[in-house]
Amino acid sequence: MREVFQQELQEVQERLVEISGLVAVSIENATRAFHESNVTLAEQVIADDDKIDSLSVSLDELAIDILARQQPVARDLRIVVSALRISASLERMGDMAEHIAQLARYRFPEKVVPKSLRPTFTELGELDVAIARKLTQLLLTEDVTLAEEIRNDDDRIDELHLSVFDKVLGETWKGAPADTVDATLASRYHERFADHAVSISKKVLYLATGDWVGAEA
């Protein structure tokens, strides 16, 4: 029974890694679509989100099935409950990638953000992609140094997110209202994407170390 349970937990972990890998591809495609006004790539991201959603639902069903059959307690139970939460956060990260792609599609053939904000959004995009890849590695290896890196990347994203508001509310901002709306939403989506990754990495950290501090956040 114990051995079956361990195999099932491994299956859960593999599926989380798979979904996280797809999220990493989606955010990479979404940020490329966003910067290159690539409507085909944007539509790819939007279509791929259905796959992420359905994998997430099916992982949830597996986790609930494991709860019913294996009746885990203590740490084993926490692992399965954490998997349900991580699945929900990955699903939301996929949604954020989709929202970024949708902005690119709505604005096509225009670029989504004016020149003055492009370096900021380039860095936001690169950081979100880096975070998604580190998250996939973290879920695979439970290497806790990655959780620390993700948190640092998120701190930088928060700075960039605030700098977007400074820019669009500053004296030199020449953007049209549409630019202001797009910059506001895109920045928010990038920031939320990273928040979910931090929240997941806290849960992995807890499972790896038993330190629950902040893992509920």
Add this chain to the structure above:
Amino acid sequence: MREVFQQELQEVQERLVEISGLVAVSIENATRAFHESNVTLAEQVIADDDKIDSLSVSLDELAIDILARQQPVARDLRIVVSALRISASLERMGDMAEHIAQLARYRFPEKVVPKSLRPTFTELGELDVAIARKLTQLLLTEDVTLAEEIRNDDDRIDELHLSVFDKVLGETWKGAPADTVDATLASRYHERFADHAVSISKKVLYLATGDWVGAEA
């Protein structure tokens, strides 16, 4: 054992109703703070969110404890897992109320939205408050007609949300970039608040009727 379990489920339900009631108070205070530029009320909402967060964490701990001790299966297991998800959504609804209050505080003593958008935000606020109250009743009574009402209210919110973009992107928009940013974010927070309520009401509907269609969304 069965009787203890039923009592524990009732405890879970009562706590969900309690948190939902607090969320309803918060969104009411947040929308009042937003419309009246009432910074004291805004700070109240921000402080109250800590209480919502901590009640949500403690409900999660109770649910996990029930899973460990009672080892529920089938429908009973679904109820406990749904409670965990409902708790997470209520916690996010509290965050949305807090974000709306934060906009009011940042903008004080100015009003958050210009005159031309006030009727729209008044209606958005009233609908979110109505939704939160209906959700509390739904969690208490499992009266499924309330789920239908919440979905209709959410449809109207989606229309209003789109109309905010039409307005700020339209020819007649005279708002400063700060108005555009605030309207964009505030509208998004109102819309997300309602989305979470719809997601919760689908789960309650499933538990009341056994119809899982869409309950994962």
